[in-house]
Amino acid sequence: AQTVTQSQPEMSVQEAETVTLSCTYDTSESDYYLFWYKQPPSRQMILVIRQEAYKQQNATENRFSVNFQKAAKSFSLKISDSQLGDAAMYFCAYRGSGNTGKLIFGQGTTLQVKP
């Protein structure tokens, strides 16, 4: 069975600085998708970034980028120029390519942004 592990329950960053959130996963599949979701206090799940496992190039969305290491099964999220609005809980998630869309989530990391 696939598992997703986020080993940092809480992180903090100074506004305008850069922070990296860690995520590791375990799977025997070769084709899959990885995601980072943001859950602000409103608790609405917001997709931050998506990575297809077959792509070697790391995904980037504005200030958000990932470091995808397929062999190491690592998928970290880097947030550059952190803003107060980035404060939220962040979840790493895995989805196999063959299923209908079921996501397996990590435990989450609460990010605090200090002004």
Added chain:
Amino acid sequence: GAVVSQHPSRVICKSGTSVKIECRSLDFQATTMFWYRQFPKQSLMLMATSNEGSKATYEQGVEKDKFLINHASLTLSTLTVTSAHPEDSSFYICSARDPLTNEKLFFGSGTQLSVL
């Protein structure tokens, strides 16, 4: 973009009563929807996969008689918490897959259930 509407956003009920939560895909047809449960400051745990026109697939440890799922149309899935107890109090979130954009999932805004 695609939108998933979840209703109600908050519900308080007495122990022993049943509560129905609705999840609607507003501008796409969702053959598959997912129901998650989230305790405070914890992760989302998949409860079941709701399939239009067929029985839901429940995850291990989830009581199917307790959490009834109905997906009678391509735009609506409902989760009914039957004979609710205080331990059922939680945040419930649905998500739906747009088959036209296979890898994209859209989440509802969630329902906070409090059982007194």
